[in-house]
Amino acid sequence: MKDPAAAPRIHDVAKLAGVSVATVSRVLSNPSIVSERTRQAVEKAVEETGYTVNLMARNLRQQQVGAVLALVPNLANPFFSEILAGISGTLRAEGLSLLVLDTRQTDPGSPSRGLRAYLNRSRADGVIVLDGSLDPALFDHAACPPVVQACEWIDGLVGPRVLADNTSGARMAVEHLLGLGHRRILHLTGPSANTLSQSRAAGVAAALAAAGLPPAPRIEGAFTLKSGHAASAALLAQAELPSAVFCDNDEMAIGLMAGLRAAGLRIPEDISIVGFDNIEMSAYASVPLTTVRQKRAQLGRRAAETLLAQRSAPAPTELILPVELVVRDSTAPARDHLRVAARDRSA
Amino acid sequence: MKDPAAAPRIHDVAKLAGVSVATVSRVLSNPSIVSERTRQAVEKAVEETGYTVNLMARNLRQQQVGAVLALVPNLANPFFSEILAGISGTLRAEGLSLLVLDTRQTDPGSPSRGLRAYLNRSRADGVIVLDGSLDPALFDHAACPPVVQACEWIDGLVGPRVLADNTSGARMAVEHLLGLGHRRILHLTGPSANTLSQSRAAGVAAALAAAGLPPAPRIEGAFTLKSGHAASAALLAQAELPSAVFCDNDEMAIGLMAGLRAAGLRIPEDISIVGFDNIEMSAYASVPLTTVRQKRAQLGRRAAETLLAQRSAPAPTELILPVELVVRDSTAPARDHLRVAARDRSA
DNA sequence: ATCGCAAATGTAATCGGTTTCATTATGACT
């Protein structure tokens, strides 16, 4: 005696409709090749039985999983989750589902060991990597599905990438400060090993070099509120305060502002601050933050589209998405600059 | 001629080791029942071929997917993504992977239609629902895997739940304000249909009733920074300003504070603000926010554990996690209260 | 040596679909 609550199988539908299982399968996957009469009969039978395909069986036969894996450094970080939202949207439109793995949640002993098991064609049809700190060797085996790098990237891992224009963004930010007359600009960076930090540092260097200025002094942070806050102490301990700070992301900028304001500095009167990313919070910070807008959801969408495109035409494309400066209240003309301007006028 | 790059199958390993496929399978899944000699031979063959099991085949045979689906209302919201991080951690320890679906990204025409396809045993072994606004009927069919509700819940959907103690949290927040002498307390709520809003409103009502005070006036928000900011205008338009506001979450509180400060009000001197959730940003807000701490990662972990426990002992448990008040700088004694205290002394 | 039981291993069924290939039905054209 069979469990009456058992899910109906394609065989049950076929029997009820008086056709073969092959026909039922065709009605479901390619209705155009089956006659009107039988199609209707099958659809009726599907309706009556409440049949839904068993995806495990279908996937096994079709040798595809119907899912894409996203590797994120920190799932709890809104920066990444917004990219994920973009990825998710594109995947759903294609009927694919999104698997998420937090790369920092691995066994601390061997961070990559647990990951390798997930980098397998039988787990996911593709991988979107949002963590630039991974070992490229992880992806270097036959069983690894197609990979797209997004946002961050991995040196030594060839393949398509979708990136924001970090260098231009940083350059625009610094040029904005230079235009306001700032000359003593400090760069609050992300971890120096991080690819984002590196390309943003390049933008900073380019802007300063173009203005004939020496490289900016740096404080290294960790992209976190906390590290931004901690940087305020380091900054205030310096002999000569900078007149402006460019921060590699908004979270650090907000942490930094909190620390500076607590120490009695006024923003932007005493010190100008620029961030990067334009997270939603930045508009509502203690002082609305001037920052570089990066369209994260779009970046996610593009990454997913790039991955899907790989199926038909594998090519190691590199897509660089434009960014733009958003000027709010955390930046103002340098006071030195004002003095100079006043002197010029009086002269 | 076979593709030399094709992934090795269990058959290849068996041939190389000179054993049957059954033995190879046993070495991989239950090594103890195979002799030392053959086990080593098989392990060597696995090593040489670089074999890894095909999960689609295994899953089909074992009738399980190896994945859990999380239904979140907004993937980009850090509040949820931190819960996801907790879920993810627990699942990984069990070798399960995490599928994520943003319930608001469905076809706007019929929000639940797209979802139903995902609520299927052949897609996921279990479901963790973080969205209380879904139709309970969605889950009411035989093919739906076991469900655990977390954080929010769905009226009319029986089954295990893991919740923060929203009512107590709200009550503690309001009692804190009452203790500071506030009597004119406004409640900035989430959407009135939201279960979280409702239970927090219950806590607010309980605290006020216990103090013999009438219900608090409300402004309805949407749990977003923007709606919190918008609420500031509505608040300032009122004839009599409240001396304190309890906000249903930190994001609204931060948005509200930004609006109030822009209008020239000082926090906490002119008005006290309490939030809920204790998101990381709250400590770095323009004024460090007094709020109710909710352990989101733990909530996620518990939800995952509850789901796993359902496998062996299905039971509609309800787990309520404690919350605690975190007092920072956004709350201070009511000025009325101070006046009253002064008068009392002088009398 | 023989028996019996347990341990080790092999054979083949099974999971539930999709898809190839063969077969039958349909219909157009001469």
Place this chain on the structure above:
DNA sequence: AGTCATAATGAAACCGATTACATTTGCGAT
């Protein structure tokens, strides 16, 4: 009516593992 191409359908192979069941092996007890 006969021929042939094409459309519609069915039978069975296949995807790649796990596992029930059968068989063989190993070993101690008699």
